[in-house]
Structure formats: C-alpha cells, structure tokens
Amino acid sequence: MTRDISERLADHGIRLKNYVAGEHVTTCPECSHARKKKTDPCLSVKIDGEGGATWICHHCTTTGNVPCFEKPEKWKRPTLPEKPKRPEAMYDWFQGRGISRETVDKAGCYATEEYYGPDKKSCIAFPYRLDGKPVNVKYRTRDKQFKQTQGAMRSLYNIDNVTGDEVIFVEGEMDVLALMAAGIYHAVTLPDGAPKEARFRDDDKRFDALRNCLPKLEGVNKVIIATDSDVPGQALAAELAHRFGKDRCWRVTWDEATKDANAVLQAWGKEALKATVEEAEPWPIDGVYRFEDFGEAVLDMYHGRGPQPVRIGIEGLDDFYKIMPGTFHIVTGVPNHGKSNFLEQITMTLAEKHGWKFGIFSPEHKPAQYASRLLEKHLKKPFYEGPNPRMTPEEITAGLEYVNRHFYYITSNDHTPTIDWILEKARLSCLKYGIKGLVIDPYNEIEAGRDKNQTETEFVSQLISKIKRFCRTHDVTVWVVAHPAKMQRDQNGDQPMPDLYSISGSAHWFNKADMGMVVHRNFEEKTTAVAINKVKEQPAWGSTGKLTFWFDGAHRIYKPTGVF
Template identity: 50%
Template structure:
C-alpha cells in the first residue's frame, strides 16, 4: 500500500477497487462490467510498464460504480480515478489504453472501443484529462464523441499536470471546487449571458460603435447609419431613390472614409461610375452641358471613387443572394468595405427552392442579409420597388409605406430601417421619409425631410426655400 500512500490514496480506496500485486512486481487493476463481473485486468509497474489480459473486453475503469450516474467525470488513468474516488466521487471513469498523442477522430480507433462497450446514461460529461499534449488530444476526442452539448471542462491550477498532482499539492477540497466550477463547453450558436458581460458593460459605459451622421442636419435628425444593421430604400420608379442613396454613400465616403461594395446591374458599371463622378465633382459629365467637368477632374474623381467603391458583376447569369454575399465578404475582408448595396432587389435571382413561396423567399433573403451585416459589422442597403400604387384624386401617387414594398410584409417586419424617397410634384421637392427605425433615438426616428435636386451641381440639397417660393427650373430631370 506504500505506493498508493505516496499518492494520497488510502487503503480503503485500494481495497474498494480490489487492487492487488501480482508476481511481486505488477500492480493489478481489475476492470468490472456494470454487473460487477471482472472482464479485464490491467497491470503496471512502478517504472510505468503496462500490460493487459490478452483478448480481454475493453471497458471503462470504474464502470461498475459509474455506469448509471447522471454526471460522469472522465480522467486519464487509473490513478486519477482512485484520486477522485478518494475525494468522494464514484462517478469517474478512465479509458484502459491511455491518451493519444494526436486527435484523429477516427471512429474505428480501437483505443476508444471501451466507449462502445460501456454505454453511459450521463447527460453531463466533465472532462478532467491531463494538462499536457496527450491529455488535450484525449479531451478533443471525447468532445467529438459525446458532443459539445454534453461536455464540460475544468480549469487546472498552475503547475499541475493531472488530478493526482492537484490532490497532493492542494488537497481534496480543491478537487471538489474544480469539479463544482466546471465550465460548459462552448456550443456553436448558444451563449450564456455572462459571455456578453463585456459587451454589455461597453454599452453601459458608452464604449460602442456610434451611429454615423450623414452630414445633412435635417436628415441626421431622423436617419443615421449604424453598422450591423439592414436598411431598405423604397420609392416609385424615377423618384430619385438610387441617386439619393448614391449621394449618401458619397457623403459618407468623403466625411467618414467609408468604403462600399455595390451590386447594381440595372445600369452598366460605367454608367454608375458616371453618376458617382458627377456627385463627387458636382459637375456634369456629358458633352454639351454647361458646367461640364474637365478630363483632369474626371480622372481625379475616378481615382477617388476607385478608393471607396467596389462593384460586383456577373457576365452570364443572374446571381442569387448567396453569390452576392460571398463576393461582398471578400470585399469586406480584402478592401475593408463598410457597406453593401443591392440595387435593386428584383435583379437578384428569384429562383426558389422546392415549393418555397415568394414571401418565404423574401424572408430568407432578408435573414441572410441581416446575418451578413451583423457578422461582418457592415451596413446593408437594399433598394426595393413598391407594388403598383393607386393614384390619388389629384392624379399623383402617395409615398409608399413599409407594407407597399413588393414581395411580402417581411420587408416591414424584418428591416432595421426603411426609407422612402418620394417626388412631391406639388411642392417640387424630394421627400425622404423614415417609415421604420427599429431603435428610435439611437439611429433615427420617424419623420420627414425635403431636398431639392440642383441640376447644375448634380446634388440633392436641403430645401431651404420659403413656403411661397417653389419653382425649380430643372424639375423634369429623371434621377434613378
């Protein structure tokens, strides 16, 4: 018994597990099945030579005491099993063939045959393997076999390699504390509140990404841009929604150095660049127009656009949202893009899987975009057309609401922000209306502001006219 006494194991524990000495050299550890019958004997010497009975059934050590426990503690080796029994834990087991040097996750690995031979009823598995390379490999193998949802792990005190060393250096009370404080193994997609403590504290202390103002005071009162959110811009065709959004993006690139990835196949990329350089230079592009930009101004503007805008194109097919988000991910990682623009939604493949309805297709499209925004900390804007609206008595259309967007009510329900850009013929202005702001007060509120389109500068400008002056000589221009 002196060998075990040196390791803090009492005579009572040794006798409980029916350990004996064979041929004066080999310490024999009997292995028992759940009914108590002996099915194997493992032998070891003080110098760490090992052998087992030939052709014996591979079972877990201490399986007879632990097989029906709700919680199982997995350790590495018979000595650690005895250590935990000494500390009052009978629900502890060990594999008969030790730990692998490398985790290979081979389901046919004979080292783990004991797991198949010894079914366990436990709903919780605490992994207490050695704190070394082989122990970490065994840890990984056990998690692979039992699943993360069942597995918990322990924290080792500094300088200790296994459970017996902890017991000898710190006592049984420390073993009890370590097991009581075992940590749930992280499960992908499932988190505890404590895992968010740091981020909640940051929110409390004001240490978080603040919404970005566009730079137009009237607009900033009702609409700001917060990373990780999903925005929809709607409006009747040719009412200016795409042009207004381009100006917002250009303003953010100028003032905040943001970069954007754009999928906008309604026009060629060259035509889109034409619009962006006009916004950048505040001058006309086309020949024959007054205030036309010079070639040097064009080159300077293109160089600036090249630093802030990237374009997704497909030559021979209509891409689906998975393709667009995959390319946008590359743009975020490679170029540091802060926003993704899909303009318009109806240029994305509408092919549905199986018997999927249109509203389900829209729901999944929005969900993927929102997940992309959160995961990559970017803003996603989608330009979406409304359904055909009825005319009012004056022959004009009302500004579309969130529920007028073509496809499904999911646009209203799932979006973080919905903007309507609407041309007011009576007042000869452009109205920008916030139809939805999920977190009002943080990045906007429900409201409206008006802009005029200055044909000379190619810019939407805040409407500062008095109520009795509403004439704009360039009103006939088409914006989208």
C-alpha cells in the same frame, strides 16, 4: 517567386485551354464527374490579368478565387545561413520555456547576431516561410527586443503547416512553438503583434500578413483564436473575428493564472495546453446565453463605448437617420423618383466623411454608368453636358482614383446571381478590401430560385434572414432597394407616396428591416420627400419622420429645402 496562375488553379482541380486574361469555361471539379454530361463546361472562370482569378459553377453554384499577388520585386527575400548556429545555450533557453530541441529544429530557429541601433546583439532567429521558401526572418533578444528583415514580405509564421480546414491564431512565435511542442502544428501568428485597440481598418498594415496568405487559408472553415488574454490580445481577437466572420471563429479562454499558450505549457504541461485548445468555444453569434455574459456590453452601450451609430453628414437627415454598423436597411420609392440617386449620396458621404468602403451590386447600371454617378456625387459637378459646367477629363481621372479606393462593383456577366452568390462576393470583399457597406439595387435583379412549394413571402423572409445574418457576422451595413407594388394614381393623376408595406412581395420588408426609408419626388414643386418609416432603436439610431429636399442640379446633390 509567385507561382503561375495555372499552378494555383490546378490546386483547385481547374484546368483551362489557356490562361490569358478574360472569361473561360471548363468542367467543374466539384460536380462534373457525377453528372450525366461529364464534359459540359458548367464552370465559368475569370482571369483578371494581375495574377488572380474567380470562378462559379452554374450547376452546383460552387464559387472560389485565387487572389492576385503583389509584385514579388516589392519584397526583399532573406537569405538563411547554410549552417545555422544552434548552441546548447539556445536549446537550454527554449527548454526553460517548455519547448524541446526537436521542436526548435523543426521550426528552423537558430542563433545569430543583429544590429539593434548602433549595437550588435545576440538573438534568436525565427524564419518565416511561404510555400517552403523564406520570406522574412524575425529576431528576438533575451530582453525581448524585436526586429525583422528590412523590406521583407509580411506573412503568417508557420503558415505552410496549415493544410486542413482549421487554423489556430496565437500571439507570437513562442506560442506557435508551444503548440507545436504539444503536438498541434497548424498554429500561426502575425509578425507584428497585437494592436492596442481594435480599429477594424482595412488599411492596417498589421494585417498585410493575413492578406498575403489568403490563398493558404481558402480551405479553412474553423478559425480558433487563441490570442493573449490581455487588452491587446482581446483587440486582436476582435480584429480576426471581424475579418474571418464570427460564424467561423472559436475562442480559447486561458486560465486566470496564465495569459497565453507558452505560459500554460510552462505552468501545466503539454496535455493541459492541448486540452485548453480543445475546449475552445464557438464565438457567440446566435444561440442562448445568460445575460451576465453581456454585462460589459450593456455598460459600454450606456457609457457610449463600443460601436456607435454614425451621423452620415447630410444636413437635415442626420437627426432622423443614423447608420449603426451591421444593420439592414430597406429603401423604396416609385421608379424614377430618385431613391438610387439619394442612396448614392449617402454612400459617397460616408466614404468622404468616415472613410467607408462599399460593395455595389447594381445590375441596372453598367459599371461605367455607375462610376459616372459616383463621380457626380464626389466632384459635385454634372458628368454630361447641360446648362451647368461639367467636370473636366482631368477631374474625372482624379475622381476615379478616389472612387476606385472606396467602391467595388460586384457583377456577373453570364448569369443572374442568387443572394448567396452576392453575399459570398461581399464576404470576400470584406476580408480583402475592408468594405463596411453593401448596396443591392434593386432586389428584383436577384435570382429568385425558390422551391415549387415556397411562396414569395417565404422566399423574401428567408432572403432577408440571410442578409441580416451576413450583417451581424461581418459588421457590414446592407442597403436593399426594392420597388413598391404598382400603385393606383389619385384623382389628379399623381402617384401617392408609398410606404414600406407597399413593397412588392411581402410585409417582411417592413417587419424585418432595421431601418426603412421612402424616397418620393414631387414633380410639380420640384422637391423630394424622404420619409424614415422604420427605426428599430429609437432614439439612438434616429427617429421616424419626413424631410423635404431639393435637388441642386449644378452640384448634383440633394439639399434640405431652405438651404441654398
């Protein structure tokens, strides 16, 4: 049974007067005890009614969450034998792989028989436990045939032994036991092995076990990835680094003669295995490297392998503006000239044509308002009454199901969030929902909170650096909408088209952006100009230039002029 929300919050030192769904306030377990006003309720807690909760302290900015669980009745819980069989032949088999009788007993492995097709075969059982209770059993024959409890919950093997701030991911139960034999007990593995290639799909069932164990991994700050050195093992390593963030990941490199933890244990012994894990190196993100470290990446880029810029699918725009995953984009334009509207079309098109998911921080719009705008882009019909047929309630219901799968609204009802708060929510959304894009619209709704001696230019530079670090670490593309400084009208009373240097606050918006776009409406001609002012990598990601669109009011989308 899933533990009550009160117990799970208590694990974090959070106690409330009641635990009904909604907003609550209480003292902060991190800072209240050290404050002058120890009883000040500075911690806001939101219970979602589905077994989950999120919180933030408005004094020390501590944030956290306990995710909602899937309904436990969805899973079939296995029953373990009261007197498991552990014959000497089984112990001998483990001993031949360097794993002692004590380790086997501690892991709870036992011998049994299971059907593999029509035939019943002898096998070894590896029980999976979560919070001390069995949730799954994986079975292995001598000839490496595998099966699991049908209908069981997917979880990480040995997850209950992860109690500190570090976890080691290996590739298989035998590797977990090998590390246990070497005195390393906080290793885990996914139950379904490694993928043939890294796909970075949030709906990959292989990673259900990781999602189901998120509460156990909340306190983990260091993720050591010790998967096999073969191609699937490298793919699994890339998937894990993508989900946890490369800034928290370390990589174990196996000896050329061995490819995993159990092989090292058999070949070289416990001390060698322990030393190999202790020599794990930080995942390369920022630092100084030799260019030979990137030789394979250079060839991949030359041959068109690996991450490639995405053609959005908007006619007229694709040749000028492509989306490279993990890049930072700035969008500007005079207020009410359609920059948010055009950006919504970009995100919806990426969702429809490429399956992207997005986190949306748009405090100028209430969630229902933003949903109506997305519905217009998806259904290609007006939401409100007017000269053109509007969408029906039935279409809205179906459309909302689609929007719900691809867009996640980030908001704070009781404070103006900082960029750190927004990026943390986006990080959690990346891990839990698999978002690939984040929209911050507009920049001026972010809490400035800069030091007394810090200029706005310095603050903007620091803010952009944080965003770009998030982009690189999580391979998430971020769009920030920023208004230009107030511009003087020309002699005809028209507002001239701004550029990226016109953005209020700093020239860093142009200098540090990977891609930059300006949206400007010509009210007299009823057209909208879209200028691509910045493309960091030309021509791979596109090129600078200016396009003209007209807004199709009947279908609520922009189309290039000349297309009707």
